[in-house]
Amino acid sequence: MALHFLSDAATTAQPGDDVVLEGAEAHHAASVRRLRIDEEVTVGDGRGVWLTGRSTAVSPREVTVRVDARRDEPAPSPRVILVQALAKGDRDELAVQAATELGVDEIVPWQAERSVSRWDGKADKGIARWTTIVREAAKQAHRAWVPEVRSVARTADLAALAGSTRMLLLEPSAESPLSAVDLNADTRDVVFVVGPEGGISPAELTALEEAAAVRVRLGATVLRTSTAGAAALAVVSVALGRW
Known part of the structure; x- marks a missing residue:
């Protein structure tokens, strides 16, 4: 190639x-x-x-x-957006790299309640780092569209986003599997939210569900924050006919 x-x-x-x-x-x-x-x-x-x-x-x-x-190449529609909670070490960076290679259209860093990593006072540096990772991964994957890395979000920002998209919260305790969701029911962008190492907090789950987000699970196992997004993206890509 x-x-x-x-x-x-x-x-x-x-x-x-x-x-x-x-x-x-x-x-x-x-x-x-x-x-x-x-x-x-x-x-x-x-x-x-x-x-x-x-x-x-x-x-x-x-x-x-x-x-x-x-x-x-036309822009993908609907778009698939990853909200990735900040995580310790390089786990969030691994998640961003894999998601880019697998076809995500936009990435939103999330300063979650249980995030060990904090971008307070250094958000610009973190976004620049993620943007570099995304660019290199997009080149490796031969992508015509390079995903955009958005500004770091708080839970209130995600609640606002949930009102105009189909937001799916990756939560191991959810009753419904991601594979059961009809992603072709409408044309809104699909957003899936990956929590940090300690998971999405009860308060965050409540706030996002009140804003119309829906809990879904990935199988019967608990995935790391570095792999959950990639697994979800594979399911979504098949459901939307991208693969």
Whole structure:
């Protein structure tokens, strides 16, 4: 499979044009991926543009790709949104990486009541880190649309979001399995909420359910916060006909 890269220059590029990769992207192409001249590559802008072409010049500072073909992928609808509670270590980062590879459309960091990790005073740094992880995972997965990482949310923010979407709370004690939910019943975006290591607190469950969120479970086992989102996304992707 051809190597894939991201560049804002892809947005307006047409067959016959040259797209130039610079900075970290050029260094990655030339020094890490060992791209060679006349090798087929794909280039996207992360917003639906997908270019196919061949490299005509390669250096760690600048890589030139001659565009052979272009297609424009429509934005997914309905969108699938992951609300990922902040977790200790790198568990939340693993969750974000896996969800991106599996096709999530948007990611919302959640400062949950039981989150051990706290972004107080360093939210910008955390969002930047997640955004980098998402970008690299999207390139690895050859995605035409790169998910957006939203600002860190509080429970009140999630309650507001629940009013306009289909929000599913991943809760091991729920009676209904995720697989039983008819996700094609309407066209609203699907949001699934993954709690931290200690789970979603009773107060949070109550607040979100009062805002129209619904509890669902994933099988009979309790998954880690780093794997629950990926498992849910697989179920949702099949239900929505993406897979």
